[in-house]
Amino acid sequence: MIRTTSAPTTTSSSTPVAGGGDGRRGRAQGEGRHPSRGRLRSHRAARGVLAGALAAAVLAGCGAKAEAKAPHATGKAPTGKATTKPGRTSGDRTAVSPLDNPDGTRPGLAALTSQAERARGAQYINGVRTAAAGRQTGYDRKKFGYAWMDTADGVPMARNHCDTRNDLLRRDGKNLRFRSGSRCVVVSMNLHDPYTGKDIAWKKQKAAAVQIDHVVPLSYSWRMGSARWNQAKRQQLANDPLNLLPVDGPANNGKGDSGPSEWLPPNKDIRCAYAVRFAQVAVKYGLPVTRSDKKVMLAQCGK
Incomplete structure (x- = not known):
């Protein structure tokens, strides 16, 4: 009588199912005529399978980590970084506080947010003298030179x-993107508008979407004293970067030739900085402002 035995089957991948009493079944499972040798080979095979599975898992995990560390492996440029192409140059800059930009050559108009900055701003505004506004009689833009002259x-x-x-x-x-062959004429750009707080994707085909604002309007200056200046000084005021800001066209149209008591930027965060810039231009050119304008300017900086 031939007795057959079988070992209990388990779910572990490291423990093979044992061969049975008839030789054909044993040989089919690789054990042949020597069950002990067959079991050894089965154990070795199982260990090989397990090792392979572990290696695959480790490699998969490393690949996931590599992808997490290199999200731009798809060939796309990292977001938030400017790329330079033929005919294009990066114009990324950060707006500067008017307190740190006394000649207006540095970009933009940054808000004055700290108590110390606003106190300094109010102190500067206090230095502006006041006077009653004169008449508009005789004003003509041409008396400030032709628009945007370089001379x-x-x-x-x-x-x-x-x-x-x-x-x-x-x-x-x-x-910035320039006209072909030029390093001067801008044909497209992105602008953060300080007056509204919005970002503008501008193209020259719709030039009026961004306008250059005279912080102290030329006709305002005329009423406050530039009517008595010579031509050269008026041209200077009209082209001084301290008095000029690229801004949202509709916002600039809304301002017109108003002083601070009649118009302030819609973006309330920038109003103290705007008042300081207005004062900087007035002080540089010896222009007074009206009493009501000075009162409003001080109020923007908390005074």
């Missing part, structure tokens, strides 16, 4: 072979 004496960026408007777009714009 105004006594101002930064003059006589650099680039007109004032494009100088300002280059100063404040980001991701």
Whole structure:
């Protein structure tokens, strides 16, 4: 009588199912005529399978980590970084506080947020003298020179072979693209508008979407004293980067030739900085402001 035995089957992949009493079954499972040798080979095979599975898991895990550390392996440029292409230059800049930009050559208009900054701003505004506004009689934009002239004496960026408007777009714009063959004429850019707080993707085909604002309007200056200046000084005021900001076109249209008591930027966070910039221009050119304008300017900085 031939007795057959079988070992209990388990779910572990490291423990093979044992061969039975008839030789054909044993040989089919690789044990042949020597059950002990067959079991040994089965154990070795199982260990090989387990080792292979573990290696695959480790490799898969490493691959996942590699992908996590290199999210740009798809060939796309990392987001948030400017890329330079033929005919394009990066114009990424950060807006500067008016307190740190006394000549207006640095980009933008940053908000004054700390108590110390606002106190300094109010102190500067306090230095502006006041006077009653005169009349508009005789005002003409042409008396300030032709628009965006590059030949105004006594101002930064003059006589650099680039007109004032494009100088300002280059100063404040980001991701600048120039006309073919030019390093002056901007045809597209991104602009953060301080007056509204919004970002504008601008193209020259719709030029009026971004306008250059005279912080102290030329006709305002006329009423406050520039009517008595010579032509050269008026040209200087009209082209001085301290008095010029590229801004949202509709917002600039809404301002017109108003002083601070009649118009302030819709973006309330920038109003103290705007009042300081208005004061900087007034002080530089010896222009007074009206009493009501000065009161409103001080209020923007908490005074």
